[in-house]
Amino acid sequence: MKPALTFRHLVIAALLVGLTLLPLYVALTGDRFMLTLFTRIVILAMAAVSLNLILGYGGMMSFGHAAYLGLGGYTTAILSFEGVHGGFVQWPAALAVSALFALVVGALSLRTRGVYFIMITLAFAQMAYYLASGMARYGGDDGLSLETRSTFGDLMDLSNKTTFYYVCLVLLFASILLVWRLTNSRFGMVLQGVRSNETRMSAIGYPAFRYRLTGFVIAGTLCGLAGALIANHTDFVSPSMMFWTRSGDLIVMVVLGGMGTLFGPVFGALALLFLEQFLPHFISFVVRPINPAGAAKAGEYWQLVLGPLLLVIVLFARGGIDGLLAMLSDKLGRKVRP
């Protein structure tokens, strides 16, 4: 029998506690940079959690998920630009715009399969990208700055970095909870059934298309909320947040963390952003004994390492970080049993 408390559970618990206590660490050390970095991680983790719902559980390989980040962000920024600063208006509007876009994109693209689906979702994201570049009133290619963050009256002040971090964290936990409840519900079971064998599910009488579309819209909406958060985080939106390589980053997070697992995307976002942040230092550190003069310069070429690393992960570690933890749990199982 599998022990109730495995190594994997311990790591996940440590992660959640760590994320919750991070502002305490920042307050003690005064390391404001970590707070900014982790706010970004938490927001992108939320986007990855939403993508995981359709990619991991639904088997829908959407290559345009960054479009919802952009749509949510732009809705917030445009409303702010037009003088509407209230978060109670901005955020629901961001959700509604993303949901509507996901409904249209989903209804059209879910008719196709395989590579065609990958490409059509990509095409719609590119449309959103060019739409944003073309809006001269809202900055076009240069993007648009937010005057102020979304206001919530006396309820909370998002310009306080710690408050904002906790808002993002609570929303991340809420999304994970939502995905957990969804995937264990009848709806989620059908969605996973359709992923495994669509013909069979249709034969039993489930309308596969409608289930897929519902999942697609939920994921898009959730990612739109992450978009509204990221616009508040950077106080800036630009078309580049919808470029197709951004969608690629989100897919990397999901797969790196472990597809179709509850906490995988969080690990993935954490790992990718940590690599982005610390791989340059690490490379400099390794190169230093060999070539002290070129060490700092070598760190600049960190993507030379990250690229092949992704390929290696794809080839040899399909389960991602979560799979690795599960494997370790099996090995350590007996020792950790309470």
Add this chain to the structure above:
Amino acid sequence: MTLFIEQCLNGLQFGLLLFLLAAGLTLVFGIMDLVNLAHGSLYMLGAYFAATFAAWTGSFVLGAVLAILATLLVGMALEVIAMRRLYGRDHLDHVLGTFGLILFFDELVRLIWGPGGLSLPVPPWLDRSIEILPGIQYSAYRFAIIVVTLAVAAFLYVLVMRTRVGMLIRAGASNREMVGALGVNIKLLYTLVFGLGAALAGLAGMIQAPILTVQIGMGENILILAFVITVIGGIGSIRGAFVAALLVGFIDTLGRAFFPQILVELLGRQAGSTAAPALSSMMIYILMAVILVVKPQGLFAANSR
């Protein structure tokens, strides 16, 4: 009228150029069932090689030939080292793995050639305009592109439809396992096909080098266009890629040239000039969405998979 004919020629030239990229992509797609995002990196490498070799040898043509050979070699090496291991896995793995390769190649180019772009001047003997129709002047370089790409398209047609290798390629596109079972050295065939695709991408990059600046990330925009073409044309179909490439080339070029005026006429100056840039960039993607909604397998589906 002169402007219209000139823009039509530009559309033809752009379409044929896109065909070079899409042909390689659709071959690799159709035969190895591999989604290769790194195809744009090979295009970028072709441009960098051409600029470098042309500067070394002092000859544009020699530089071009060397650049194509170099991308062919890089392509074949890439297939043997990395791509081969991705065959038979699902498309998500392809997307991720080759996405990693894009990062790698972008960074490699930055390491070798530095972050600033290169430029490849148009050779003097092509740097003028010629009178192609009575009263219509056209850039000699662009005209040369049309001639060269048409020749390559004809070569591809003969190669695929009239030779033994082409027969194997077509057979591979419709049933890979069967071709392997019949005793064809499928590994070698794959390496050759991938190399051919890489060389075509390199040629496209080399051709674009004098028109655009040679820079990091230049492959990323055009890659998506090439994918759009592959998908519109139907995966694995070279004929489909040809038709779709011309379609996309014309629509994109003519759209950018004339669509803003039409919109201004329709919507009035203010609204028209605001909406035009976004809409003309989006047109190709709208076209693709419409085609896929009507025909989910593309215009000329080569295989039923």
